[in-house]
Amino acid sequence: MQHTPSVLTDQLAVEIARLGIVGESSDIGTLHRTTELAAQAVPGCAGATCIRWSVPAADGDEPPEPLASAASHPDLAQLVDRQLARRHGPVFDVVRLRRAVSSDDILAEPRWPEAMNDMLGRGVRCFSTTPHVRAPVLVTLTLYGVAAGALARSQHAIASLLVAQGSAAMSNTLQYDSVHRTAVQLQEAVEARAVVDQAKGILMHELGCDADDAFAEMRRISQTRHVKLTALAQRIVGDQGLHETPEKPDQTID
Structure with missing residues (x-):
């Protein structure tokens, strides 16, 4: 890994802002873009990795689980994989404590010896x-x-901004998808109600009955012929020639 000095240009600022926009990318794409921008925007950063974790219920005992990860360099991807496989290392302490950790010189770092050896083997001296x-x-x-000491603490604010924007994008996407599913379900319910009302009107006209009797007749046919009420209503409205046949009470509608 080699570091190229960089500054937070106007273009980089725009790219960071775009991280928080719903629909700009998939979760994996957002994680990858976050690592790329970190390497560009943070002075002293030679590469980055990003992990999305599950968030257990407030009263749950289960720890967060890694759901997806990305790295700006294949060697760094290996560091993540090895740490996740061991289920021990700095990233697990960060997730458990919900606060940042760092080391200015991993040669003098007594914590997480296995993870530190992995980093040294790939040319990393601080994180x-x-x-x-x-x-x-x-x-x-x-x-x-x-x-x-390549990662000045004064630059950690940029890292905080990046990870906040990335998590916001994924959170917003999840919420958008949930709202969209609800809207689709409501639309389907409205359309189903409309076709049932149309079918009731047709039966009221043909049978000379009121709305309650027409609906009761539809429910009876639906149950005896093992067809959903909405599908039955669609057949009636479509004038598919649906008629009761007492001599064949178990007849179903194809």
């Missing part, structure tokens, strides 16, 4: 991991530097 929770999404962003 910083930042969490952000926007229910139901928890995201961690880890920045890596190739020189001791």
